[in-house]
Amino acid sequence: xxNKLIELKDLTKNFDDQQVLRGINLDIYENEFxxxxxxxxxxxxxxxxxxxxxxxxxxxxxxxxxxxxxxxPPYKREINTVFQKYALFPHLNVEDNxxxxxxxxxxxxxxxAQKVGRMLKMVGLEGFEKRDVTLLSGGQQQRVAIARALxxxxxxxxxxxxxxxxxxxxxxxMQSELKKIQREVGITFxxxxxxxxxxxxxxxxxxxxxxxxxxQIGSPTDIYNEPENRFVAGFIGESNIIEGHMxxxxxxxxxxxxxxCVDKGFPxxxxxxxxxxxxxxxxxxxxxxxxxxxxxxxxxxxxxYEILVETEYRTYMVHTTDYAxxxxxxxxxLGPEDIHVMWKMGAY
Amino acid sequence: MKKKKSFFARFYVVIxxxxxxxxxxxxxxxxxxxxxxxxxxxxxxxxxxxxxLQNVEISKAVYVSLSIAVMATVISTVLxxxxxxGLTRSRKIVKEILLNVNNMPILNPEIVTAIGLMLLFSSIxxxxxxxxxxxxxxxxxxPYVITSVYPKVRSLDPNLANAAMDLGATPFQALIKVIVPLxxxxxxxxxxxxxTMSFDDFVIxxxxxxxxxxxxxxxxxxxxKRINPTxxxxxxxxxxxxxxxxxVVNLIPLLARKNTVNMNHRLHHVIGLAAAAVLIGVxxxxxxxxxxxxxxxxxxxxEYMDLSLLEQFEEENDCQVVYETFESNxxxxxxxxxxxxxxxxxxxxxxxxxxxxxEYLQYIDWNLIPNKKNLxxxxxxxxxxxxxxxxxxxxxxxxxxxxxxxxVDPEDLKDGWELLRNPKYKGNLYMYDSERDSFMIAMxxxxxxxxxxxxxxxxxxxxxxxxxxxxxxxxxxxxDVIDNMISGNKAIAVxxxxxxxxxxxxxxxxxxxxxxxGTNLWYDAMVITRDCSETDLAHAFIDFMISEESALSNTExxxxxxxxxxxxxxxxxxxxxxxxxxxxxxxxxxxxxxGYQEPKVKQHYAELWTKVKAQ
Numbered sequence: 018x019x020n021k022l023i024e025l026k027d028l029t030k031n032f033d034d035q036q037v038l039r040g041i042n043l044d045i046y047e048n049e050f051x052x053x054x055x056x057x058x059x060x061x062x063x064x065x066x067x068x069x070x071x072x073x074x075x076x077x078x079x080x081x082x083x084x085x086x087x088x089x090p091p092y093k094r095e096i097n098t099v100f101q102k103y104a105l106f107p108h109l110n111v112e113d114n115x116x117x118x119x120x121x122x123x124x125x126x127x128x129x130a131q132k133v134g135r136m137l138k139m140v141g142l143e144g145f146e147k148r149d150v151t152l153l154s155g156g157q158q159q160r161v162a163i164a165r166a167l168x169x170x171x172x173x174x175x176x177x178x179x180x181x182x183x184x185x186x187x188x189x190x191m192q193s194e195l196k197k198i199q200r201e202v203g204i205t206f207x208x209x210x211x212x213x214x215x216x217x218x219x220x221x222x223x224x225x226x227x228x229x230x231x232x233q234i235g236s237p238t239d240i241y242n243e244p245e246n247r248f249v250a251g252f253i254g255e256s257n258i259i260e261g262h263m264x265x266x267x268x269x270x271x272x273x274x275x276x277x278c279v280d281k282g283f284p285x286x287x288x289x290x291x292x293x294x295x296x297x298x299x300x301x302x303x304x305x306x307x308x309x310x311x312x313x314x315x316x317x318x319x320x321x322y323e324i325l326v327e328t329e330y331r332t333y334m335v336h337t338t339d340y341a342x343x344x345x346x347x348x349x350x351l352g353p354e355d356i357h358v359m360w361k362m363g364a365y
Numbered sequence: 366m367k368k369k370k371s372f373f374a375r376f377y378v379v380i381x382x383x384x385x386x387x388x389x390x391x392x393x394x395x396x397x398x399x400x401x402x403x404x405x406x407x408x409x410x411x412x413x414x415x416x417x418l419q420n421v422e423i424s425k426a427v428y429v430s431l432s433i434a435v436m437a438t439v440i441s442t443v444l445x446x447x448x449x450x451g452l453t454r455s456r457k458i459v460k461e462i463l464l465n466v467n468n469m470p471i472l473n474p475e476i477v478t479a480i481g482l483m484l485l486f487s488s489i490x491x492x493x494x495x496x497x498x499x500x501x502x503x504x505x506x507x508p509y510v511i512t513s514v515y516p517k518v519r520s521l522d523p524n525l526a527n528a529a530m531d532l533g534a535t536p537f538q539a540l541i542k543v544i545v546p547l548x549x550x551x552x553x554x555x556x557x558x559x560x561t562m563s564f565d566d567f568v569i570x571x572x573x574x575x576x577x578x579x580x581x582x583x584x585x586x587x588x589x590k591r592i593n594p595t596x597x598x599x600x601x602x603x604x605x606x607x608x609x610x611x612x613v614v615n616l617i618p619l620l621a622r623k624n625t626v627n628m629n630h631r632l633h634h635v636i637g638l639a640a641a642a643v644l645i646g647v648x649x650x651x652x653x654x655x656x657x658x659x660x661x662x663x664x665x666x667x668e669y670m671d672l673s674l675l676e677q678f679e680e681e682n683d684c685q686v687v688y689e690t691f692e693s694n695x696x697x698x699x700x701x702x703x704x705x706x707x708x709x710x711x712x713x714x715x716x717x718x719x720x721x722x723x724e725y726l727q728y729i730d731w732n733l734i735p736n737k738k739n740l741x742x743x744x745x746x747x748x749x750x751x752x753x754x755x756x757x758x759x760x761x762x763x764x765x766x767x768x769x770x771x772x773v774d775p776e777d778l779k780d781g782w783e784l785l786r787n788p789k790y791k792g793n794l795y796m797y798d799s800e801r802d803s804f805m806i807a808m809x810x811x812x813x814x815x816x817x818x819x820x821x822x823x824x825x826x827x828x829x830x831x832x833x834x835x836x837x838x839x840x841x842x843x844x845d846v847i848d849n850m851i852s853g854n855k856a857i858a859v860x861x862x863x864x865x866x867x868x869x870x871x872x873x874x875x876x877x878x879x880x881x882x883g884t885n886l887w888y889d890a891m892v893i894t895r896d897c898s899e900t901d902l903a904h905a906f907i908d909f910m911i912s913e914e915s916a917l918s919n920t921e922x923x924x925x926x927x928x929x930x931x932x933x934x935x936x937x938x939x940x941x942x943x944x945x946x947x948x949x950x951x952x953x954x955x956x957x958x959x960g961y962q963e964p965k966v967k968q969h970y971a972e973l974w975t976k977v978k979a980q
Contacts, residue, residue, distance in 0.1 A: 069527075069531060070530075070531075071527050071530075071531075090530065090535075090536075091527070091530040091531050092530045092531070092532075092533045092534055092535055096531075097531055097532065098527075098528070098531045100524045100527070100528055101524070102522060102524070104522050104524040104525050104527070104528035105528075106525065106528070106529075106543055106547075107547065108543075108546045108547055117529070117532050117534075117542075118532035118533045121532065121533045121534055121538060121542075122533060165532065166531075166532075169532065169533065
């Protein structure tokens with residue numbers, strides 16, 4: 018097991034009379050790429066600002082290498098941040114922006130020049146030393162911001178929605194580049210985003226937050242495949258969420274159908290919710306499935322079709338490469354691994 | 366069509382420029398005048414620049430104005446910038462309230478701020494002077510800085526300061542290395558505004574200053590009685606300084622672009638050094654000013670003393686004289702009543718009578734004044750202070766008619782004061798804008814006492830003045846009459862004898878008449894206040910002023926008639942030989958001295974005079 022680097026213990030934060038964090042507990046490990054994911058207002062940015070030192074928690078502790086730091090000002094922390102709109106210093110050129118932290122520490126000029134050069138190479142901006150930062154493109158500014166933070170060799174890099182202002186294509190490139198940089202420098206990245214795709218593709222660990230609380234912590238696959246509640250399931254990808262009962266271990270019932278599943282440990286007859294990912298459902302002929310219905314809409318999505326199937330009880334969304342025309346009677350087949358049983362929201 | 370339009374556009378620009386710059390050019394032009402006139406150019410000379418350099422009062426005032434402006438600018442810029450930055454981080458409601466509060470001093474009439482500050486300093490018992498003036502300037506400059514810095518700060522990414530601290534900057538470093546460079550245009554604009562506001566402030570400075578500390582505006586204001594081209598010379602220098610500053614300010618960015626780093630560093634050093642030099646200078650000056658010496662506070666009418674005498678007195682007695690001037694006796698009384706303390710005052714007869722009545726004065730110990738023997742008989746033991754128990758005469762004279770010999774028919778002079786109602790000279794005369802003197806003229810013309818409290822007689826005098834106003838179309842002038850008469854702009858003016866002597870010495874076409882109907886025979890005298898803390902020094906000062914040498918140089922400089930026999934005789938034969946106004950008419954039994962007026966009577970006169978002037 019890797020070493021714990023940062024521990025958040027029972028963090029709460031109130032702004033005026035509004036509670037934005039309601040007891041955050043989180044362990045962050047060395048070399049981890051951790052993403053705080055959630056809709057706007059969920060408290061993810063506040064959590065990040067508390068780690069950076071721009072906010073003090075109303076209660077709770079922030080431990081860094083086991084030492085409480087929640088009262089330590091930002092300039093005394095071994096943590097650097099890449100800001101949402103980069104917050105580059107417009108009066109300084111690229112080189113001076115990157116060298117800002119080193120200059121403050123009175124590092125030798127030749128060492129600074131060497132380090133800045135290495136950073137520029139890493140982010141692919143060689144030759145940009147004397148450029149005016151306000152004249153750079155969004156992607157280039159982003160790279161300068163990353164270089165400016167990393168040149169200080171922090172133990173942790175915080176990134177606050179750093180790709181939010183970029184267009185889709187550059188965003189994809191930057192995602193893989195960030196991941197590459199993280200592996201190269203080998204430090205902890207704490208990344209804040211509301212984009213679930215970004216979170217799943219880059220992170221080692223995803224922390225889903227909503228309404229000031231952590232909903233689920235896990236690897237991208239865990240989060241996607243085993244969402245712990247309706248919120249996570251709804252926020253991560255598209256899902257069919259169905260209310261039902263857990264009859265006993267490995268047997269679940271909804272709409273009068275009974276299915277085998279892989280979940281256990283619920284009380285008998287517990288009211289639960291079932292998540293069915295659209296891509297896990299298959300369209301078969303009506304006689305080969307328990308669930309049957311009629312196709313009411315077909316949309317071409319590029320790689321697959323999105324087909325809506327209306328049954329007696331509800332409408333299912335299916336993602337499939339097979340085509341089925343509107344009006345056709347179909348059956349929906351699913352295996353035990355395709356069924357994800359969750360606790361009902363608010364039941365725990 | 367198009368051509369026509371551009372002609373009007375150009376014409377408009379020319380008119381605007383002329384309107385802005387002609388007054389300045391005229392001011393600069395007359396600073397090189399060889400004579401004293403402000404309106405008639407007689408030849409090129411640097412005389413007034415020379416006088417400016419030798420005028421201790423002005424060079425002190427320049428120093429006060431500059432040092433106050435520099436320090437007020439630096440301090441208010443720092444305060445205002447910090448406040449503006451803080452404001453952007455405050456809650457919305459706090460921000461809005463503070464911004465509105467901040468606008469109040471800017472929108473407020475200056476006089477309200479001035480009186481407020483004066484009362485504040487008085488109520489906390491602060492000694493008025495350099496420090497109070499500096500504090501007041503900081504107070505009224507800061508809102509301007511906030512107003513010009515705040516929008517700049519608001520336009521910044523709020524994360525910039527966080528970014529700097531994130532990279533290891535302390536809050537102070539973040540401020541200096543990131544925030545300040547980004548808002549420097551705003552700071553600079555604010556500082557420039559603060560400097561100009563402070564440098565040319567009059568109203569507030571006038572009310573909060575005291576103890577002889579004067580800036581340029583106050584000195585110029587006090588000089589207006591005997592306005593001369595020294596003011597033009599001073600203005601010209603100020604204008605040139607401002608032009609240089611503007612040129613430098615506009616050149617710096619151009620130069621800085623060429624070699625960024627070096628220039629910035631050098632500039633910082635220069636600014637730092639300049640600020641330090643000013644601060645040190647001020648401290649030395651303040652230190653020198655209060656070097657444990659005895660201090661004598663003298664309060665006199667403006668332009669009414671040869672100031673080199675003060676230096677001489679300071680040297681002889683190893684003391685410091687704080688010299689302040691007033692516009693009118695009433696203004697002096699107001700300051701005294703407001704609790705301001707002085708040692709020696711030089712008011713007029715009727716005011717002395719009032720001060721005696723209200724117990725503001727103490728007896729003069731004539732044993733301490735051996736030069737009493739120099740005084741003329743004619744000026745002693747007058748009705749305002751029988752036996753001269755409280756006062757020592759300083760200057761004296763009459764009020765009379767100054768007329769142009771080449772215009773006024775000698776026959777008409779026989780009418781005395783009625784000359785002022787002779788339709789021949791309609792539109793060709795100045796009355797003196799003074800309630801007492803105007804009513805004196807009317808009373809004397811009618812054959813009444815000028816101290817009359819009979820409301821019927823006063824009513825008659827009022828009618829006399831109304832008639833005169835309607836038939837003669839006179840101009841009710843102040844001290845500008847001096848320059849106008851020297852320039853020969855009108856034929857007749859009512860003036861004080863001392864001013865008349867001075868005017869006649871500059872324009873030989875003029876002569877002075879004191880009508881047989883009688884006039885105001887007035888005396889200004891030195892008195893010692895009841896609260897005087899330096900009675901020995903005060904007596905020494907009075908004795909010094911009536912020494913034969915002092916009295917002579919004083920009358921030479923000021924032009925009024927001295928109370929010292931030898932000086933009077935010498936001037937009568939010398940500089941003012943043949944100038945009738947220099948010799949007050951003491952023979953005429955109709956001449957009177959103004960006496961104390963009951964408030965009720967005074968009020969009545971004031972109301973009537975307002976009506977005369979309201980047309």
